[in-house]
Amino acid sequence: MPKVVRSDEEWRRLLTPEQYRVTRTSGTEAPFCGGLLDNKEPGIYACACCDAHLGHIFPDGPPPTGLRYRLNSAALVFRPHRPAGPEPE
Numbered sequence: 001m002p003k004v005v006r007s008d009e010e011w012r013r014l015l016t017p018e019q020y021r022v023t024r025t026s027g028t029e030a031p032f033c034g035g036l037l038d039n040k041e042p043g044i045y046a047c048a049c050c051d052a053h054l055g056h057i058f059p060d061g062p063p064p065t066g067l068r069y070r071l072n073s074a075a076l077v078f079r080p081h082r083p084a085g086p087e088p089e
Helices: 008-014 017-024
Strands: 043-047 055-058 068-071 076-080
Touching: 008 017
Parallel strands: none
Antiparallel strands: 043 076, 055 068
16 A cells, blocks of 8 residues: 655644644543543544554553553544445335
8 A cells, every 4th residue: 555645734634633633743642531432333443644643652561561552542533344234225
């Protein structure tokens, strides 16, 4: 897949202010407040923009790696799973 290259101005037009702050300036959301925090639906999480800052890795996680990953909901787009079935008439 070819890399998407956009100017800063284009990203500002395409993203919400919060998405831009998080993905393009390495910002972060406050803990436990992301829009996808309580999402339990089946589906796919995709990056909101190419070369995005998705989150942080902290060295205080559980064994065996000792790493803890924190993703920003603002950096993601959720696409719900659509079960296959008969076409509507």
